Structure formats: structure tokens, C-alpha cells
Amino acid sequence: MSSEQAKSQNKKKEGAKALSPLFLVLLCIFGIVCLSISNILVRPLFPIDETRYISVAWEMWNKGEFLVPHLNGQPYSHKPPLLFWLIHLGWAAFGVVEWWPRILPAAFGILNLCFIRMLASRFYPNTPVGELVVVVFSSMFMFLFFSLSLMFDMLLMCFVCLAYVSLFSIQERKFATITFGLAIGLGILTKGPVMLVHVLPFAILYPAMVGFRNIxxxxxxxxxxxxxxxGILISLCWAIPASIKGGDLYRREILWGQSAGRIAKSFAHRRPWWFYMPVLPLLLLPWxxxxxxxxxxxxxxxxxxNILVFASWTIITTICFSLISGKQYFYIMPVLIPMAIMIANSLTAKELKAVDxxxxNVIYLIIGITLTILPILVDKLSLPAVFESYKFFYALPTIVFSLLLIFYFxxxxxxxxxxxxxQSFLLFLMLLWGPIKHISKEYDVKEVALFLSRLEANGYQVIHVGKYHGEYHFPGRLSSHFTEVDESLLPQLLTDPKKVAVWVSKDPSKVSQFQVIYHRPYAGKHLFLLGSPKEPLGAKELLEMSRKKGI
Incomplete structure (x- = not known):
């Protein structure tokens, strides 16, 4: 061992003694819990993704149909059911509440911290890498964002991390074969066969990276x-009976259409092959x-x-996803796991210097300044008009803290x-209680969903102009299905006095020929409830109806 390596090992041991592992882990958990509570208090579920997923879970729960996910009465083939089942598990214990689905991402985020610590400690035992990586991972913007969002990606990353923890000990421990299969199966039930893309290419090549003689x-x-x-058998235990019950179209979609469509010629989010090259550095923010x-x-x-292992994990996964037609920045989010470990390992070799x-600090400072001048940028960036009344002082704590750390770190x-x-914790706390809280009213659909609930209870049929993504079913606890129609059919359909239409439009003049029951700004557009001119139902009457029902 060279003198430089010996010094590095000594530095790691000294760092391990100086660190309090429990304190660091608890600090991160405390931060995530605080942000999760603030997230629930400050904002509603945002359309269209969060409201859609919770409405799918609600429709399954309301109908007692737990095998085939449904949205607006139709089988929902875009996602497998594991997240919905976890939501149902909480509802069975606590009742149908909104807070339970919203704490799930944070809970799996905390579980992710445990897995990544296990992973780092396996490769770097008796060093502070295992503790440092928990803090590095927790400070990443992507991790914090998806810990607060009701989506599938934090759950998927948890099973990817568990699969790798099992993979690296699979030849030593028989039980690791079971945990690896369990992780694969649950990952497929979370987001489909994409789980295999995250794990198998690297797993097949892993012996070549560490040397065939060592395995x-x-x-x-x-x-x-x-x-x-x-893992595949676990997923088939759901997929086969679901495909039988869901019908031919649903069977084709879950067994082939969704995966093949995204890989070969994506029907959504089609991007060039190099898309992830500029995205990857942004995923590392603030690192x-x-x-x-x-x-x-x-x-x-x-x-x-060991660096070869983690670098190969990152590169192989990124290449595989670059070859897939459909791309979104968060599709490769699990590569943050090896990259966080590499960052933590580098920190044990050399502390952050002035340039790092x-x-x-400049990253935080730029974000803080941008948030301060948001009202000025409304027209230039085509932001929702609600930002015109945004108060600049929300971002001041982030700016002040960043300036202090520029001069003292x-x-x-x-x-x-x-x-x-x-800094990351303060930034996200400021974002929640500042701009996100400020715009929440414009994206909150609870009021209109409750109005629709009262109309449903009084025998009205709801029409939705354009594609319906389930925005109102869970907030209003609706049971009936919306009829999706083109705007050209509205004059004909609204001749029925027992029909109302939901229309989100940029142009308010389009509704002038209809009876407007309800109107409000919504996501930079206008949301209307329209009634039949034959039986005018004004906003006052609708509100009165709602008050009588105790809303």
C-alpha cells in the first residue's frame, strides 16, 4: 500500500470516529419528515399526475376492484397496481384519507436511505462513506422532490437499491437470491418491466468488472x-389474472403494448438519444x-x-435508457444511488475546496435570486399570472444563507x-411555504370536485370536454364516470337539463353561448362548469345546494 493510500485510509478512520452516524441519519430523517408534513399542510395534490394516481386508487377502492386498476370506468394500463395497493392498505387501517398516500413517498425515501447506507457500507466498511452518502443523497434536489410527490419513482428507486444490495452478495448468501427476486418482482409491480432495464444489463456484466476470478x-x-x-413469477401472479379480467385491449397493453411502445417508437415523451447527457449533471443538483x-x-x-463498479452502473444504465425512445429526466433517477456513493467516497479522500x-453555494444563490424576481419574469417566461402578486421576501433566507456560506464554509x-x-432543506421549505403555497389555490380542484359531487348526488351527468385525467374523482369522492366529448358536441349535449360540462379552456369567450355555473382561474387557464340553458343553474343556487349538504 502506498503512503498516499495509507494516509487516505487513516483519514477515513479518523473521519469515522469524528462522525456520529446516528446523528447524521436522524438529521436526514427529521428533515424529510418536516418537509413531508409541510408538503401536506401547504399544497393540495397537483393535477394531473398526483390527482390521476389517487383517483385510480379511489376508483379501485370504491368499486372493490383490486386486481385491475381503473380510471373513469376504463382499465388503466399505464401503471401496475403496487402503489395503489399500498394506498389501499393505509385506507383499510385509517379510512379514506388524503394524508396516507402523501406520506408514502417520504416513507420510501427514508427506506432508500437505509438501503443506500447498506450498499455503501458493504464496499467501504469501517469508513464514513456509509454515513456521508446518506446526507449527500438526502440533499439532492431530485430525491427531495420525489419524496414529496405522489408518483411511482421513489418506490421504484427503493426496489432498485434493494436489488443491488442483494446482487452484490448473491454468490455469498442464498437468501440474497430471494431478496433479489422479491425486489425485481415488486419493482415490476411498481412501474413495469423497466425495473429489469435498471438491474439486468449491469448484473450480467458485473463479473467482468470485478474480474472473473473473483466470482x-x-x-x-x-x-x-x-x-x-x-421476480418475473411474482409479477405474473398479478399480470395473468389481471390480463384475463381486464379484456383483450388491457391484456395487450400490460403484456406488450406499453413496454414495446415506449422502447421502439414512444407514443409519449419521445426524445433524441443524447437527451440524458445534458440532463445527468442537472440530476445531481446541488452536487x-x-x-x-x-x-x-x-x-x-x-x-x-469499487469506483469502477459504481461508474459502470451509472454508464450502463444511462446507455440503456438512451436507446429507449421514450425519455423523461426522472426515468434514470436510480443512477443517483451510485453517483451519491462516488461523491461520498470522494469526500473521504479530500474535503470540499473553495471551488467546490x-x-x-452559487447554485443555491441563483435559485434564490430567480425566485425573488419571479414577478418580473411572468411575461418573459409565460408564467401563470398568479406569480404577479408573489412576495419576493420568501427567497431571502436562502439568499442570505448562501451568501454567508460563500464567505464561510x-x-x-x-x-x-x-x-x-x-441548504437543500431550507430551499425546499422556502419553496413549499413561498411560491408553491402561493400558487396552490390556482391548482386546487377540491372546490369544483365537491360541487360535482353535489351535482352527482342530485342526478346530474357530468361531461368533460377533452381528455379527462381523473382530476376530480378522489377530491369529490365521485362514483359515476365522465363522458369525454369534443367541444363541438357541447351545444347538442347540453340541451339535456340533467347534464353539466367541465371545460378547461384558455379562451373564455368560447363558453358565451352556455349557462356558466361556475368559473375560476385554473393552471393559467379558465375552468368552467356549464349547464343547460333550459334549466339555468347559477353559481348561487349551486353554492346553496352545497351548503345544505354540509360542504
Whole structure:
């Protein structure tokens, strides 16, 4: 061992003694819990994704149909049912409440921290890497954002991380084959066969990275095959009966259409092959400066064989997803796991220097300044008009804290990562209680959903102009299905006095020929409830009807 490596190992041991692992982990958990509570208090579920997913869960629950997800009366083939089942599990215990689905992403975010610590500690035992990576991972904007969003990606990342924890010990422990298969199966039930893309390409090539002599190839590949087979069988336990019950179209979609369509010629989110190249540094925020850190520690990293494993994980996964037609920035979010471990490992070799600190603090400073001048940018960036009344002082804490840290930044690893996490925590707390709270009323559909509920209770049929994404079914606890129509058919359909229409339009003049029951700004557009001219139902009468029902 060279003198430089010996010094590095000594520094890691000294850092491990100086660190309080429990304190760091609890600090991150406390931050996530605080942000999750603030998230529930400050904002409603935002359309269209969050309201759609919770409405799918509600429709399954309301009908007692737990095998085939449904949206607006039709089988919903875009996502498997695991997240919906987890929502049902909480509703069975606590009743149909909104807070339970909204804490699930944060809960799985915390579980992710446990898995990534296990992963880092396996490769870097007796070093502070396992503790540092928890704080580094928790401070990433992508991690915090999806810990607060009712989507599938935090749940998927949790199972990807568990699969890798199992994979790296699969030749040593038989039980790891079972946990690997369980992770694969649950990952497929979370977001479909994309789980296999996250794990299998790397898993097949893994022996070549660590050296064939260091792995019992027959044992490794046999258990990898058995674990993968177990995962596929777990997913088929749902997919086969669901495909039978859901009908021919649903069967084609879940068994082939959704996956093949996204891979070969995406019907949504089609992007060029190089899409992830500029996106990857942005996913690392606020640790985009890690590239500078890696350059400075390159001599140490090149001698670390484990770095090859994590770098290959990142590169192989990114290449695989680049070959898929459909692309979204968060599709490759699980690559943050190996990248966070590489950042934490680099921090044990060299502390953040002035250039690293400047990059991190300037990122927060730019975000803070941008949020301060939002009212000026409304026209230039085509932002919703609601931002014109936004108060600039919401961003001041982030600006002040960033300026202070530009001139004073801790010298030790422990306080460096804590202060970066503190900046991310403060930024997201400010975002929630500032701009997000400010715009929440414009995106809150609870009022109109409750109006629709009262209309449904009084025998009205609801028509929706254009595609309906389930925005109102859970907030209004609706049971009937909306009829989706083109706007050209409205004059004919609204001759029926027992029909009302929901229309979201940029042009309010289009509704002049109809009886407007309700109108409000909505997501930069106008939301209308329209009634039949034959039986005018004004806003006052509708509100009175609602008050009588106790709304």
C-alpha cells in the first residue's frame, strides 16, 4: 500500500470516529419528515399526475376492484397496481384519507436511505462513506422532490437499491437470491418491466468488472437467473389474472403494448438519444460540482476498484435508457444511488475546496435570486399570472444563507455535508411555504370536485370536454364516470337539463353561448362548469345546494 493510500485510509478512520452516524441519519430523517408534513399542510395534490394516481386508487377502492386498476370506468394500463395497493392498505387501517398516500413517498425515501447506507457500507466498511452518502443523497434536489410527490419513482428507486444490495452478495448468501427476486418482482409491480432495464444489463456484466476470478461464475449466474425468474413469477401472479379480467385491449397493453411502445417508437415523451447527457449533471443538483471534485481526486479514485463498479452502473444504465425512445429526466433517477456513493467516497479522500463550495453555494444563490424576481419574469417566461402578486421576501433566507456560506464554509467533511443538506432543506421549505403555497389555490380542484359531487348526488351527468385525467374523482369522492366529448358536441349535449360540462379552456369567450355555473382561474387557464340553458343553474343556487349538504 502506498503512503498516499495509507494516509487516505487513516483519514477515513479518523473521519469515522469524528462522525456520529446516528446523528447524521436522524438529521436526514427529521428533515424529510418536516418537509413531508409541510408538503401536506401547504399544497393540495397537483393535477394531473398526483390527482390521476389517487383517483385510480379511489376508483379501485370504491368499486372493490383490486386486481385491475381503473380510471373513469376504463382499465388503466399505464401503471401496475403496487402503489395503489399500498394506498389501499393505509385506507383499510385509517379510512379514506388524503394524508396516507402523501406520506408514502417520504416513507420510501427514508427506506432508500437505509438501503443506500447498506450498499455503501458493504464496499467501504469501517469508513464514513456509509454515513456521508446518506446526507449527500438526502440533499439532492431530485430525491427531495420525489419524496414529496405522489408518483411511482421513489418506490421504484427503493426496489432498485434493494436489488443491488442483494446482487452484490448473491454468490455469498442464498437468501440474497430471494431478496433479489422479491425486489425485481415488486419493482415490476411498481412501474413495469423497466425495473429489469435498471438491474439486468449491469448484473450480467458485473463479473467482468470485478474480474472473473473473483466470482464463482456458475453460482453467480445461476442465482441471478433464479432471482430474476422469481421476480418475473411474482409479477405474473398479478399480470395473468389481471390480463384475463381486464379484456383483450388491457391484456395487450400490460403484456406488450406499453413496454414495446415506449422502447421502439414512444407514443409519449419521445426524445433524441443524447437527451440524458445534458440532463445527468442537472440530476445531481446541488452536487453538480462533484465533477470538479472527481477530477481533483482522480488519482485516488482510479486506484479504487469499487469506483469502477459504481461508474459502470451509472454508464450502463444511462446507455440503456438512451436507446429507449421514450425519455423523461426522472426515468434514470436510480443512477443517483451510485453517483451519491462516488461523491461520498470522494469526500473521504479530500474535503470540499473553495471551488467546490463556490459551485454549490452559487447554485443555491441563483435559485434564490430567480425566485425573488419571479414577478418580473411572468411575461418573459409565460408564467401563470398568479406569480404577479408573489412576495419576493420568501427567497431571502436562502439568499442570505448562501451568501454567508460563500464567505464561510466548514472545513471538515461532517459539517460540509450537513451544511449542504441544511441548504437543500431550507430551499425546499422556502419553496413549499413561498411560491408553491402561493400558487396552490390556482391548482386546487377540491372546490369544483365537491360541487360535482353535489351535482352527482342530485342526478346530474357530468361531461368533460377533452381528455379527462381523473382530476376530480378522489377530491369529490365521485362514483359515476365522465363522458369525454369534443367541444363541438357541447351545444347538442347540453340541451339535456340533467347534464353539466367541465371545460378547461384558455379562451373564455368560447363558453358565451352556455349557462356558466361556475368559473375560476385554473393552471393559467379558465375552468368552467356549464349547464343547460333550459334549466339555468347559477353559481348561487349551486353554492346553496352545497351548503345544505354540509360542504
Amino acid at each position: 464463482k461464475l456458475k453460482v453467480y449466474y445461476l442465482r441471478l437467473f433464479l432471482g430474476t425468474l422469481l 453538480t460540482g462533484a465533477f470538479v471534485l472527481w477530477i481533483r481526486t482522480s488519482s485516488y479514485l482510479f486506484r479504487d476498484k 463550495q463556490m459551485i454549490i 466548514p472545513k471538515t467533511q461532517r459539517y460540509q455535508v450537513i451544511f449542504v443538506f441544511a
